[in-house]
Amino acid sequence: MTEISRRETLAWIAAASASAFAPQASLAAESGPAAWSDAAVPPATGPGYGHDPDLKAADVPWPLTFNPHQRAILHLSAGLILPADAGSPSGETLPLDAFVDEWISAPYPAQQQDRALILPGLAWLDEEGERRFGQDFVAASDAQRRAIFDAIAFRDRVALGYERPAQFFARLRGLMLAGFYTLPQGMADIGYLGNVPLVTDYPGPTPEAMAHLNASLTKLGLKPFNQG
Amino acid sequence: MTQHKASPRFEPDVVVVGSGAGGGMAAYALTRAGIKTLVLEAGRTYDPVAESAMLKWNHQAPLRASATPDKSFGYYDATAGGGWDMPGEPYINAPGTIFRWWRSRMLGGRTNHWGRHVPRFGPYDFKGKSRDGLGADWPISYEDIAPYYDRTEKLIGVSGANSGLENHPDSSPGVLQPPSKPRVPELMIQAAAADLGVPCVPSRYAILTRPIEDAHAPRQACFYATPCGRGCAIGAAFQTTTSLLPMAMGTGKLRIITDAMVARVLTDARGHAKGVEYIDRKSGATHFVAARVVVLAASACESARILFNSHTAQSPHGLANSSGQIGRSLMDSTGTDIFGHIPALEGRPRYNEDGKDNAHLYIPFWLYKEQAAGKLDFPRAYHYEIGGRFEMPGARFGLAGAEDGYGLSLKEDARRYYGAQVSFSVRGEMVPNADSYCELDPDAKDKYGLPVLRFHWKWSDHEYRQIAHGVKTARQIIERMGGRVLTPDVPPEQAIQSGGEIIHEVGTTRMGTNAGDSVTDGFGKSWDIPNLVIADGGVFPSNAHKNPTLTILALSWRSMDHLAARMRKGEI
Numbered sequence: 001m002t003e004i005s006r007r008e009t010l011a012w013i014a015a016a017s018a019s020a021f022a023p024q025a026s027l028a029a030e031s032g033p034a035a036w037s038d039a040a041v042p043p044a045t046g047p048g049y050g051h052d053p054d055l056k057a058a059d060v061p062w063p064l065t066f067n068p069h070q071r072a073i074l075h076l077s078a079g080l081i082l083p084a085d086a087g088s089p090s091g092e093t094l095p096l097d098a099f100v101d102e103w104i105s106a107p108y109p110a111q112q113q114d115r116a117l118i119l120p121g122l123a124w125l126d127e128e129g130e131r132r133f134g135q136d137f138v139a140a141s142d143a144q145r146r147a148i149f150d151a152i153a154f155r156d157r158v159a160l161g162y163e164r165p166a167q168f169f170a171r172l173r174g175l176m177l178a179g180f181y182t183l184p185q186g187m188a189d190i191g192y193l194g195n196v197p198l199v200t201d202y203p204g205p206t207p208e209a210m211a212h213l214n215a216s217l218t219k220l221g222l223k224p225f226n227q228g
Numbered sequence: 229m230t231q232h233k234a235s236p237r238f239e240p241d242v243v244v245v246g247s248g249a250g251g252g253m254a255a256y257a258l259t260r261a262g263i264k265t266l267v268l269e270a271g272r273t274y275d276p277v278a279e280s281a282m283l284k285w286n287h288q289a290p291l292r293a294s295a296t297p298d299k300s301f302g303y304y305d306a307t308a309g310g311g312w313d314m315p316g317e318p319y320i321n322a323p324g325t326i327f328r329w330w331r332s333r334m335l336g337g338r339t340n341h342w343g344r345h346v347p348r349f350g351p352y353d354f355k356g357k358s359r360d361g362l363g364a365d366w367p368i369s370y371e372d373i374a375p376y377y378d379r380t381e382k383l384i385g386v387s388g389a390n391s392g393l394e395n396h397p398d399s400s401p402g403v404l405q406p407p408s409k410p411r412v413p414e415l416m417i418q419a420a421a422a423d424l425g426v427p428c429v430p431s432r433y434a435i436l437t438r439p440i441e442d443a444h445a446p447r448q449a450c451f452y453a454t455p456c457g458r459g460c461a462i463g464a465a466f467q468t469t470t471s472l473l474p475m476a477m478g479t480g481k482l483r484i485i486t487d488a489m490v491a492r493v494l495t496d497a498r499g500h501a502k503g504v505e506y507i508d509r510k511s512g513a514t515h516f517v518a519a520r521v522v523v524l525a526a527s528a529c530e531s532a533r534i535l536f537n538s539h540t541a542q543s544p545h546g547l548a549n550s551s552g553q554i555g556r557s558l559m560d561s562t563g564t565d566i567f568g569h570i571p572a573l574e575g576r577p578r579y580n581e582d583g584k585d586n587a588h589l590y591i592p593f594w595l596y597k598e599q600a601a602g603k604l605d606f607p608r609a610y611h612y613e614i615g616g617r618f619e620m621p622g623a624r625f626g627l628a629g630a631e632d633g634y635g636l637s638l639k640e641d642a643r644r645y646y647g648a649q650v651s652f653s654v655r656g657e658m659v660p661n662a663d664s665y666c667e668l669d670p671d672a673k674d675k676y677g678l679p680v681l682r683f684h685w686k687w688s689d690h691e692y693r694q695i696a697h698g699v700k701t702a703r704q705i706i707e708r709m710g711g712r713v714l715t716p717d718v719p720p721e722q723a724i725q726s727g728g729e730i731i732h733e734v735g736t737t738r739m740g741t742n743a744g745d746s747v748t749d750g751f752g753k754s755w756d757i758p759n760l761v762i763a764d765g766g767v768f769p770s771n772a773h774k775n776p777t778l779t780i781l782a783l784s785w786r787s788m789d790h791l792a793a794r795m796r797k798g799e800i
Binding site for chain 1: 284285287291297299411412415419420573576579622633638
């Protein structure tokens with residue numbers, strides 16, 4: 001079984017990338033960023049789904065967390081992180097707020113760890129908006145929200161003192177990616193074409209896929225495959 | 229599948245403990261021989277046709293179907309009530325030990341969700357000690373089991389191809405079903421491996437590419453969608469609940485009792501087994517079932533535990549344990565995973581890459597000659613299970629650690645990185661050692677009041693050096709593809725997974741050539757108790773790097789044929 005180690009490895013990669021934010025000189029925040037609240041986050045205490053849930057019902061038994069304001073922050077963030085283009089609609093139009101809420105409300109250790117980052121992070125976005133612009137994240141303008149994201153979203157450009165919010169943003173972005181690309185719109189965008197029962201033998205790569213592979217192999221000095 | 233509670237009138241000749249690979253095959257082989265068989269399964273009944281979550285999307289499940297402590301292999305995994313940890317059924321790790329024990333509590337056991345990778349053991353794998361002086365030889369040879377490999381592969385349905393490689397035996401003509409066409413990342417790995425002198429050949433999986441007709445268990449060919457770990461409602465991926473158990477039921481000679489947690493084997497005044505005692509999980513009541521023969525197939529460690537718990541005044545250290553070998557020689561496969569990002573695979577043309585659930589190619593061990601010539605610093609072999617495809621996105625969807633920024637560029641990155649990662653899972657042979665074993669914990673008990681196992685575990689330099697070699701070679705293959713290795717290059721002591729995590733645990737009731745240093749003979753028959761047979765991975769004296777389930781199935785069949793012959797002759 002490889003599942004556990006694969007997860008652990010990916011978790012390691014995620015953790016490594018989350019901690020790789022090199023502090024740089026502050027670009028935007030002359031008086032320093034809004035304080036990150038260390039107030040204890042109340043844990044999610046709802047029930048888990050147990051060792052033997054009804055897989056077809058697939059119910060979420062735990063209560064959710066977000067209030068309407070937090071949901072509004074999530075919606076706006078989803079639209080900024082994954083905006084509309086020709087491939088797929090804006091994240092703002094998809095239920096990513098509900099996904100993140102379900103996630104951080106689950107009574108499991110990994111989700112609880114995310115909860116302790118996401119909830120203070122949402123509060124910080126408001127604080128930072130107040131500090132910079134005199135209004136919270138939701139009331140701020142699109143340009144003002146981008147200014148805040150710009151301080152925390154790029155791993156090589158995290159302003160000094162913004163390390164914790166940057167960590168929060170990395171995790172929020174990870175959840176947004178997971179939430180978005182597991183939905184039909186996201187799967188269509190990246191071109192996942194499976195989960196379709198076939199009545200034939202598995203057909204294998206298309207001629208276009210083989211041509212691409214062979215071109216790559218040739219460039220690498222490796223032997224291409226016969227096509228057909 | 230239909231179940232029948234044991235009626236008062238059903239008096240079994242043989243009681244089989246466990247319904248997974250070993251027990252399912254025992255039930256199949258014994259009922260085919262006309263022997264009345266009762267299977268006791270500790271878990272609940274399970275019907276993959278009704279219950280498996282085939283074709284469901286990850287977004288339809290809580291947390292996008294990701295793994296949680298409740299469902300360690302993800303929400304949709306066909307594990308009902310089992311896992312690394314089970315409430316009320318602890319196991320203990322001795323100080324300094326990390327051993328993880330995956331248990332099942334469901335009809336069909338772990339066959340409902342297993343990996344289905346079924347390489348054969350080869351001639352060397354049965355005679356490791358003769359070759360390098362380490363561990364123990366098997367009392368049987370490849371030639372003894374080869375006919376049963378053929379029969380088992382035909383029965384369970386194995387798709388793949390013969391590769392004609394050293395110590396990777398071919399199947400007889402007509403046994404294997406056709407392999408499936410490789411995916412693009414697999415072909416790229418094959419090309420890079422070939423350049424480095426490493427073979428990459430069609431894998432063998434217990435997944436049908438052709439249907440198998442049967443009056444009681446008709447099975448369809450794979451439809452190339454849905455991870456096999458969810459359980460297979462169409463019977464394409466082998467599990468006993470859609471094959472051996474209904475086939476055995478069709479003979480009219482089988483009864484199954486689920487929720488029957490076997491506590492111990494009971495013996496008569498002669499010291500022969502007279503039946504087993506089990507606890508009904510629902511009522512808590514204790515029952516006794518009498519039988520002429522007891523077959524243990526509860527999994528290597530659980531069967532060892534049952535024998536420990538069956539101790540008597542005459543056998544204070546456990547039943548059938550005059551050798552003192554029960555619980556000893558606990559082995560798992562070595563394991564570690566290496567991931568790589570391959571720029572040459574970025575943005576490649578899309579197509580449906582689901583296929584069978586596993587890679588259609590794999591890398592078998594290729595250095596037997598070098599090893600025999602003393603050119604390697606580790607004994608025994610390993611293989612790679614490879615990966616890489618456009619997979620159904622799940623909660624771990626990401627960009628290989630390259631996530632950065634936000635906005636349209638992030639979406640472009642998601643398209644670029646999708647399907648551009650490959651993986652190499654090392655699976656190697658561990659040499660048994662005196663520091664890796666299980667025993668009864670002196671204090672802890674489970675919710676049934678039964679003493680539980682305590683594990684002791686240590687890898688040796690044999691395993692560390694083997695893992696180091698596997699990691700180094702995988703990195704070379706990734707780099708030959710122009711790739712970036714994503715997995716940190718840590719020492720093998722850190723890279724190796726914990727004992728038990730590969731879920732290939734075997735060896736705790738090993739077979740051998742004499743009663744002094746083994747628990748059973750080459751037919752799984754207890755040296756001490758003539759009507760006690762062990763039919764799970766516990767009997768393995770060594771644990772070739774090749775995934776054990778095919779060998780458990782073939783051995784169980786062989787042992788049951790032997791048992792049936794003894795019963796026919798009136799020996800028991």
